[in-house]
Amino acid sequence: MKIGIVSDSHGLVQEIKAIYQRHQHEVELWIHCGDSELFPDSLQPFVAVKGNCDLGPFPKEEKIETPLGVIFVTHGHHYQVKSTLMPLKYRSEEVGAKVVCFGHTHVAMTEKVDDVLFINPGSIKKPRIRVEKTYCILDWEEQKMSVRFFDLEGRELTDMFQQYPVHT
Numbered sequence: 001m002k003i004g005i006v007s008d009s010h011g012l013v014q015e016i017k018a019i020y021q022r023h024q025h026e027v028e029l030w031i032h033c034g035d036s037e038l039f040p041d042s043l044q045p046f047v048a049v050k051g052n053c054d055l056g057p058f059p060k061e062e063k064i065e066t067p068l069g070v071i072f073v074t075h076g077h078h079y080q081v082k083s084t085l086m087p088l089k090y091r092s093e094e095v096g097a098k099v100v101c102f103g104h105t106h107v108a109m110t111e112k113v114d115d116v117l118f119i120n121p122g123s124i125k126k127p128r129i130r131v132e133k134t135y136c137i138l139d140w141e142e143q144k145m146s147v148r149f150f151d152l153e154g155r156e157l158t159d160m161f162q163q164y165p166v167h168t
Contacts, residue, residue, distance in 0.1 A: 002023075002026050004135070006032050007032065007123060009037070009125055010126060013042060019135055032048035033104075037055075047064060049073050050075065051103060061073060069097070070097045079102070089116065098116060101121070105120060106128040108129075110147045110162045119138060134149050143166055144164065146164075147160075149161070
């Protein structure tokens with residue numbers, strides 16, 4: 001299963017459409033981790049959550065059931081993600097998540113904590129740490145998870161590629 005993940009687009013519309021069109025034939029599920037500054041109908045077919053800059057009627061978090069396990073989506077500002085992943089880790093345990101997608105920091109990263117994969121796709125408008133405006137695609141298979149990051153023009157950032165085993 002391939003999952004496209006974006007976050008912190010802060011009003012960008014054409015860029016989100018371009019990302020979707022570029023990968024629509026390979027990606028089965030689209031996620032926006034908040035701070036779109038758009039309304040939900042502008043983000044179809046993305047599952048989107050409310051960020052600290054969003055005014056639209058988005059949910060605070062989403063729990064997505066997939067055949068491979070649960071994906072938990074939140075923006076992250078309610079879980080202190082700028083300083084630690086622990087509150088988010090505790091929440092992932094409460095909902096039984098195998099994957100947690102979040103934004104807020106604008107820093108593209110992945111980290112596996114115990115058996116939970118945390119993914120922040122970065123920002124397609126205002127990145128931090130790296131200069132590239134980023135989004136990512138998670139390829140979740142029964143035995144492994146791979147995360148590929150891309151810049152806004154669709155070039156893969158191969159130095160950011162990560163692969164993790166899946167423990168059942």
